[in-house]
Amino acid sequence: MKKHLILAILCIVLLQMSCAKKQKIEVEQEVVTSPNIIYVLADDLGIGDIKAFNPDGKIKTPNIDKLAQGGMKFTDAHTSSSVCTPTRYGILTGRYNWRSKLKSGVLTGTSKALIPNNRATVASFLKKNGYYTGFIGKWHLGWDWAKTQSDSLLGNGWNPGDFKNIDFSKPIKNGPNDVGFDYAYGHSGSLDMAPYVYVENGMPTAMPDTVTVDKGKYTWWREGPTSPDFVHEDVTPNFFRRSFNFIKEQAKNEKPFFLYLALPSPHTPILPTKEWLGKSGLNPYADFVMEVDGYMGQLQAAIKEAGIEENTIVIFTSDNGCSPQADYKVLAAFDHNPSSIYRGHKADIFEGGHRVPFIVKWPEMVKAGSVSGKTICTTDLFATCADIVNAKLTDNEAEDSFSMLPLLTNNEKMFKREATIHSSINGSFAIRQGDYKLVMAPGSAGWSFPKPNSKDVASLPEIQLYNLVTDPGETQNIYNEHPEKVAKLKALLQKQILEGRSTPGEAQKNDSVANWKQINWEKSR
Missing domain, CATH: 3.40.720.10 (Alkaline Phosphatase, subunit A)
Structure with a gap:
């Protein structure tokens, strides 16, 4: 009888210690999280x-x-x-x-x-x-x-x-x-x-x-x-x-x-x-x-x-x-x-x-x-x-x-x-993946030279590609040298726009408005 009583008491003590330890862990996790x-x-x-x-x-x-x-x-x-x-x-x-x-x-x-x-x-x-x-x-x-x-x-x-x-x-x-x-x-x-x-x-x-x-x-x-x-x-x-x-x-x-x-x-x-x-x-x-x-x-x-x-x-x-x-x-x-x-x-x-x-x-x-x-x-x-x-x-x-x-x-x-998508004040896009950045616009697409709709951008390519590791100042547009990279980044940009998300999960809808730059992409979906 005494043996059973001692075992019962020991079980209760161990259970209490376990609960106390669990509570302590939960408290510590609460502090961390x-x-x-x-x-x-x-x-x-x-x-x-x-x-x-x-x-x-x-x-x-x-x-x-x-x-x-x-x-x-x-x-x-x-x-x-x-x-x-x-x-x-x-x-x-x-x-x-x-x-x-x-x-x-x-x-x-x-x-x-x-x-x-x-x-x-x-x-x-x-x-x-x-x-x-x-x-x-x-x-x-x-x-x-x-x-x-x-x-x-x-x-x-x-x-x-x-x-x-x-x-x-x-x-x-x-x-x-x-x-x-x-x-x-x-x-x-x-x-x-x-x-x-x-x-x-x-x-x-x-x-x-x-x-x-x-x-x-x-x-x-x-x-x-x-x-x-x-x-x-x-x-x-x-x-x-x-x-x-x-x-x-x-x-x-x-x-x-x-x-x-x-x-x-x-x-x-x-x-x-x-x-x-x-x-x-x-x-x-x-x-x-x-x-x-x-x-x-x-x-x-x-x-x-x-x-x-x-x-x-x-x-x-x-x-x-x-x-x-x-x-x-x-x-x-x-x-x-x-x-x-x-x-x-x-x-x-x-x-x-x-x-x-x-x-x-x-x-x-x-x-x-x-x-x-x-x-x-x-x-x-x-x-x-x-x-x-x-x-x-x-x-x-x-x-x-x-x-x-x-x-x-x-x-x-x-x-x-x-990848990361950037946008400028006029709604132009760029997409960055690894070392490379693809810009879907000529010039700055903003306030610096060459500005949108100016004579300075008239003769510029419609897209720009830069290697930000070798050229962080974006001085050399290398889109002609890497057509495969341009195609890959453009496809990824289009995918992430049309799916309404860039994270894994069910596709979502963008809040569309008339005359949006990507409205043709929406229609061709």
Whole structure:
């Protein structure tokens, strides 16, 4: 009897120990798989503006460099588009921007919402998986302002009279809160696009009481209604201050958090505060970059002070290449090139339009000082987050997103991105696979020489092929020398466009519109 009793007690003890051990493992896995995620998106920041990516650069960026030293630097990172709105769409949806109804160009401050409420975003996905989600910054994905009359139409946002029918006393619809963000604070378009009004959780924070405009060389913004709490020079500092408070408050909670901090800088208006004006010794744009860097140092300090540094992922990147508004000629006089060794700039299909700095710091999982040369895209955030929280994606979610987790954990062979598609401001395509990049347009397809529809492109070939390993500056079009490579890449581009996805899964539909460049491909499907 005693023997049986001893055996029973021993079994109970072993069972309890097993359960305790299992619980401990689950807790440890929870710590590993549920990190806080902070995604900082700079605006029009060139890859050559960050010392960690361009040692020859003349702008001092010690804090962003330190971020790179503490994590992984990606030297072949790209945005899906070379302009603002499309890239932001791709980041949040994990879907190439041209699959949406926006096939070219950008939205304005009065544009309607681009992301439907029923489309999954990184925010809605993480929210569903236990995260508290926050957006602070420049939205530029459209939302629906309240109108003074139900049948009144708003202007397109480019002219001073386009805002007369907005009722700023009423909440907006179809904004960040409607696509997954628990908390949202920001403005509708770029910092040079009216209306200049903050919106917090769907409600304008103040009624516009003035109309402002600036026409300075660096400081210009379009004319439009401005709220008393909206001070252009203070917008970037304001967003950072609110982010520090967000981090401090969320660090107290058990839930992990996701913060999407979308900066309006160093995009125009180029407005470094007095503290930073003249600091670079180059020009106001360089000063503005240094201001962003300074605040990135404060952000890292806020994370550390909150006691969450080890298991917080900080991602820093830009929405496209540097804008010509930065004044490349002045910077060149100081031997500084915002595009580094790459051709072109914002809006272009060339590398300078979409190759960007990209850093991931995650002390608990990512080796400090590591570097990845794999080609990644900003659409890859969604699948990476899904991988981190160990949750599956459905066929109509993140159709062009590949998890970067294998790269972050030194398991490169498991990274599945086959190719990357880029688009320029006019909707032209390029596809990158391995060393080669095929451009389906003559010239820059953007703002740099040779521009679309100019006499300079009339005699140029309709396609371009570059080997980016031997010719990173895209100086030698070798399409005539490699017809088989051209045919292969063109077929892959067509396949990934027509199937509505570039990831494995059931084919999806693109949001087609009339006169789309690829409409003939759709018809021939």
